[in-house]
Amino acid sequence: MKVLPGGGAAMSGPVLRKLQGFSRLEEADAAALAMCEAGTRLVPAGTDLIREGDRPEGMLAITEGFACRYKLRENGARQIMAYLIPGDVCDLDISVLNRMDHAIGTLTTCRVARIAPEASRDLRSRPALARGLHRAAIVDEAILREWIMNLGRRSAVERLAHLFCELLVRMRAVGLTCGNSYDLPITQLDLADTTGMTSVHVNRSLGELRRAGLIERKGKRLTLCDLARLMEMAEFRPNYLHREMPTAA
Amino acid sequence: MKVLPGGGAAMSGPVLRKLQGFSRLEEADAAALAMCEAGTRLVPAGTDLIREGDRPEGMLAITEGFACRYKLRENGARQIMAYLIPGDVCDLDISVLNRMDHAIGTLTTCRVARIAPEASRDLRSRPALARGLHRAAIVDEAILREWIMNLGRRSAVERLAHLFCELLVRMRAVGLTCGNSYDLPITQLDLADTTGMTSVHVNRSLGELRRAGLIERKGKRLTLCDLARLMEMAEFRPNYLHREMPTAA
């Protein structure tokens, strides 16, 4: 895990772009963001950034790659509770209270910026930035609720369809889509641990979506061929993301 | 829905008790809490306190009864994302951002205190109170994650067992338990909408827990007869609640 030269290039990218979607940021806010990082690491896939029981401080920002929050059962079963995609900042203020009750790990190679506690306080002293971070946190919580809906009341195919729609909106917000397609660099096993199924059933269900002409997957590239039908089948209503509705173009 | 005489008796009870578990409160904090309520209502079961799409402000506190956060599918299927039990305060700051992306409704008759936006700002200007509310909010988010684990990676029986353990800890924190029993005034249908199953399967699974001698239900009263085994089967680790471990007495 090598520490790359800082300078804030990482934070100025997707993180800035994401927060701009939630709050009108000034030049000075962007500059503060760029200054705050305490070093950017390139972390290989399958690495824990934080373990359950750690007592972390400050913040982490993902600027490249996919990471996730997860917990394990004693038998090794894993449940993913959240994806951290480029632009996502995760507050480690759990330390206000106690120790991490879940782990954060990479699903792919990730570029990760660390923000020290002092720097994180500086950021929050800028009202526009604080507002952006606060709103992002509220949306993260709304996503947790929607995932509960997904797990509790949607079928296997619907769960996957819903997840793909959500990721389209989130990836678009950081400029990582092209039309209705984006890179989804994770395995079917990861998808299974996200949607509470087995990888076998994920495979079945993906095949179903593919045969229905709703999605296409070439390597890591996922294309939502018929977004309108996909959204309809998943009853995807993006209001919980507090961004614009994707046009079904 | 009649508005009862205020005076803060409601807020001084379970809400105060809950927050004291998270932060050392002074007399003045308790007084501020008692003063803040803008009226307490007695709300019948099955009533929405807030609907999806509303633009609410201020805070709500439940001082008696069970309420929940929920969403509906178009076919009428309901998923409950959180229980609001006595002492729980729910921040309506979603208004910072936009409209409610879920509804809040009563599961039983509830006593509900409303805290106006100005009063809520007053509360937050008291550091100890602000800390207590913040920690309570962090725990609420941790509960959402644990519920995702529950839905995704536990069997029907385990899900119920885990929920009952969680509620024991939360009810104990507001003094509503007696040994390992407490009032769980909700129906099997509510439990089904919580755990992502059908009421038939909830009934089957409750029977299984009962026959195994793990729980007993007399009317609304739930007793966890063998807490140690119940915790073990559900792999219940209460760290995410950030309170003391219940002794398996």
Added chain:
DNA sequence: GCATAACTATAACAAATGTTTCAATGTCGG
């Protein structure tokens, strides 16, 4: 205190999802 509705319990059957296994394909370091 009765009539009604809501809730609990249970059965028989259907559908969805999990388990195990194996082959085909892709990826990556030397």
Added chain:
DNA sequence: CCGACATTGAAACATTTGTTATAGTTATGC
């Protein structure tokens, strides 16, 4: 370019959970 290893695809069968139906039981309004 090869070999090892991870990933995808898929079949056969097992298990869990959902569906529909019906009867008993408890709460509730009048």
